[in-house]
Amino acid sequence: MKRLAKWRLISLFAILALVLSGCSGERFVSALRPAGEVADMQYDLMKLSTFVMVGVIVVVMIIFIIIFFRFRRKDESIPKQVEGSHKLEIIWTVIPILLLLILAVPTVATTFHLADVSPMEKKNSKVLTINVRSHLYWWDFEYPGQKLVTSQELVVPTNEKVYFNLKSMDIKHSFWIPAVGGKLDTNTDNINKFWLEFDDKRANEAGNLFYGKCAELCGPSHALMDFKVKAISRDKFDAWVTAMQGIKEPQKAQGDLAVQGQELFNQSCIGCHAVTSENKMPETARTAPNLTNFGDRSRVAGILDHNKEKLKEWISNPETYKPGNLMTGKYPKMSDQQLDALAEYLMGLKVQE
């Protein structure tokens, strides 16, 4: 009898494990496919609480089913009027308290561990710090130690803690990379700080590209405020930083069409979009995404496929793709030929082959 009960328990957990692995989502975006230290800890807490809670559900359901079959009305007799039972009531008060203690201790410990940003606050700290600035439907990433700015696509080294300063420049947003760790709001009032760690092996399995999202309702295009995270090894990251730092002046366009595009860009776009990584403007003046390495990115406007056709469609009518964006109407209408030229130029803005 006891062995049977044990087997039942094991098979129950096996089914649960199967269910959990069967529907755990996509590697690059799912919190159930953790790919870093923070997400791992959170996943462990999820599993712990799920197991405890499934236990509670099982107990309730057993009593529930027994009642359904045993205590249906069969005759018109009046059952005994029971007032209660101190013994039972103490049991179902004390056991939940114990279960909650099991849950509360790791919760408190993890909460403090995840909030530990002391290394970034030391003087002359060597850790990598990134300033995230959220804007209406796009993300600005500044690397103060490396003196460079990029947008929409965060580039981070794997296997080390990366520290973040988060702030919003207009309306409250929330910074979330599901597969790598939980979210933290970008407030308009203050800077929030936290850290994440990207695991090299699992980043590789996810194609080195994680999806990031805005998790706080911020207007019509809240759903489209995606960003991407390129997680690469420290060597490649250093190479990227060096390449980015090399772009002190706007890159010269190659080819007639691209040259024409650059001229157009300098007339109509450069007022908002920077094309050098060393962006000396104050953060409040950076009103549009930095395009220094636009050609290297994986999405147009964070959401569209990265090709010239989509880029042209985006420039000719951004409102269709991101309602409520702040780019619409800031520049003259472009002819097809002009769009071709602009697309040619922008797609050529690469810092790495």
Place this chain on the structure above:
Amino acid sequence: MSTIAQKKGFGATLWDFLTTVDHKKIAILYLIAGGFFFVVGGLEAVFIRIQLAIPNNDFVSAGAFNEIITMHGTTMIFLAAMPLLFAFMNAVMPLQIGARDVAFPFINALGFWLFFFGGVFLNLSWFLGGAPDAGWTSYASLAIHSKGHGVDFYVLGLQISGIGTLIGGINFLVTIINMRAPGMTYMRMPLFTWSTFVASAMILFAFPPLTVGLTLMMFDRLFGANFFEVAMGGNTIIWEHLFWIFGHPEVYILILPAFGIFSEIFSLFSRKRLFGYSSMVFATVLIGFLGFMVWAHHMFTAGLGPVANAIFAVATMAIGVPTGIKIFNWLFTMWGGSVKFTTPMYYAFGFIPSFVMGGVTGVMVATAAADYQYHDTYFVVAHFHYVIVGGVVLAILAATHLWWPKMFGTMLNETLGKITFWFFFIGFHLTFFIQHFLGLWGMPRRVFTYLPGQGFDAANAVSSVGAAFMSIGVLIMLYNIIMTSVKNVKVGNDPWGDGRSLEWAIPSPPPFYNFKQLPLVRGLDAYWLEKMAGKKGMTPAEPLGDIHMPNSSFIPFMISLGLFIAAFGAMYHRDHSWGMAVLILGLLVTFGSMFLRSVKDDHGFHIHKEDLVDESDKGVKA
């Protein structure tokens, strides 16, 4: 309702309801208005699920979607769930404590009309330039920058209906403290009355913070203040605190009456005294108290720091204990009982697994560090729908079937009721269970669409199918209500046959004075005790005498109408020159009506003893 309609013309009936101060008629008004808004909110939910059924859908635009989700949440919480619960509190609570009416019948009517005009005002936004679009939480930075008048409708409409809720809550508190029949001690009150009591006390403390927040936002948006304008030294996090200091108790204001309703049903249809009555009362009060201590768990990701997050995490988990006590007490009420599976019992039985699911995910989201993953995703959407639909809405549907005969004197069709249950119950789990996973897979909430290729497609389609099932359930229920009202087969005092509390001791519907003679209460389940002692009804606690009743009044309607008019003036005073005049006119109507009420003595009237004797078939049998 229908008996009155037969006796009087339509105009007279309408005037009767516009001026009534009778708690039973006000209950019917709450039921109709709340039911209407429930259908409106439900339609909005259906639009949400159609839009999200497939990726990159364009059924509604991004801006319209935000309006729909905002109005869905706001309508369901403020204009559907609360008024529907108020309907049952009004209809049943005075009967359960053996009272002839609430303590302040005039205030009761005023509360209803304020809620009604606030709700109408809010929904008129659809036709007047666009609904609010900053979410039902209306977080400050987004709400302040929202263009058009949408958020103004939210701010003004909720202030008006909020006053109604607040004075309604105060009225219930005073009623329960002062109007209990002889022998009805606190520890003999039915659980529904207890939960009404605790929920009303919570309303008293929870609504003022909301009103403060709304007023500050009103001044920011309409009168040029800068409470939430960071550039001017304002602070948006304050709004989050104010909103959730109200918002978290609010969910307990909703769920406690639901617990009360289910406590009645489990006991009634199991023919058994509620198991552990005193611990149930204690748990109810404790949940009400702890409900005020946990608001910041809605702000775990706002950056309050690990100390605040840890404290609020542990405090939130603590609520699991009294809730667990309740679940087991309900189970053991049925244990050893004689359980009859009527429609209300179907809902109550279905509530147990549904609410346990919502409860355990509640503990999961309380684990702060893991909540950084759950927060603002579909996991949270699934969690609170399991609590609010699986708890509150199932309770409202159950109570509709349970107390329909008491309110209208006729029984809803049981077969149709059970069919409704199955559609609604299956649809509910189909819609929301999968959403737990959507959230964990990385889908944020409040998104008007999602891109293909992220693994969200199939689960969203399933969820939308579930919404269709729920809609069919509601439609069958509406059909049931219409058919039942048309047939109008009259029933007696105790149509379920197992009534335990006082409301089942008097006719269905009760006479307008409820009790000819106030009953003497000898213990918990007063009517059941008398039945078990072989008596047919309650023993009267007083000799037959004149009954003092309040007069009907049109003033509550006018006071509320004035605020409704004033709200338009406040909203448009910057756009149009007539705005300020309308604002003043509206306030004049309100304060003029209040003045009239103050100077005009209204002593009510008496029903004479002789008239009561004639109606020997009504009232409490002596």
